[in-house]
Amino acid sequence: MTSEWRIGIALAVCVSGLLYGGIAQGEPEAKTLRGNVARGKTLFVRNCAGCHGPGGGGDGYRLLGQDPANLTAPSTRKKSDAELLKTIHNGKPNMPAWKGNLSESQSRDVLAYVRTLGK
Ligand code: HEC
Structure with missing residues (x-):
């Protein structure tokens, strides 16, 4: 050489x-948010959009009882990251717990994407 x-x-x-x-x-979004928005989007489309709807508006698949949360609503947007991560990890009535399927960093990625919804 x-x-x-x-x-x-x-x-x-x-x-x-x-x-x-x-x-x-x-x-800039990927920098200000701790999670990775692009990766979060893929995870969201695969795992969450079925219930929460493609745009997170809560207009996906409905079960009996509690409807999927509208993730673009102010009530969700004003909750802290910790609070929403807890729901994603542990689930809710009618929402599966994701801690067995999504790693800590994947949960943050998906949350970063959720934070872009409704803006
Ligand atoms: C089987 C349907 C279903 C799937 C799949 C699902 N969710 Fe949910 N989700 C719900 C329901 C129903 C609620 C509302 C529960 C309640 O308020 O008691 C909810 C609530 C939430 C909340 C809380 C909103 C708030 O204002 O407190 C977040 C955040 C959330 N989901 C994120 C996700 C993410 C991220 C995924 C994918 C990894 C996901 N969900 C997958 C049904 C689902």
């Missing part, structure tokens, strides 16, 4: 690092 080659590779690594940094900065 010639030294020009090595410099070329070093430059390519630097440039891709800069590009990556630029893309990451283009997602």
Whole structure:
């Protein structure tokens, strides 16, 4: 390998690092929220939208009894992260507990996505 080659590779690594940094900065939401919104969306569509509806409006599948919460409503939005994470972990009447299926960081990702709903 010639030294020009090595410099070329070093430059390519630097440039891709800069590009990556630029893309990451283009997602302010992912930075301010602790969870990852994009990953949370995938998890939400797969696990939660069936009941809570694709937009989280509580318009998915309804069971007898308590309807799925409207996650875009002010009543949900003003609850703390800790409170909502507890519901996601432990479930509620008519809502399954997710702690066995979603890791701690996946729960935060899904919560980060829930926080983008209704904005
Ligand atoms: C089988 C249906 C069902 C599924 C699936 C489901 N939920 Fe729920 N969820 C409910 C119901 C019903 C409630 C309301 C329970 C109550 O208020 O007693 C609820 C409540 C909540 C709340 C509390 C809202 C508040 O204002 O306190 C959050 C947060 C929530 N769900 C998030 C999720 C997330 C995230 C997922 C996917 C990982 C999910 N849910 C999957 C049925 C479901």
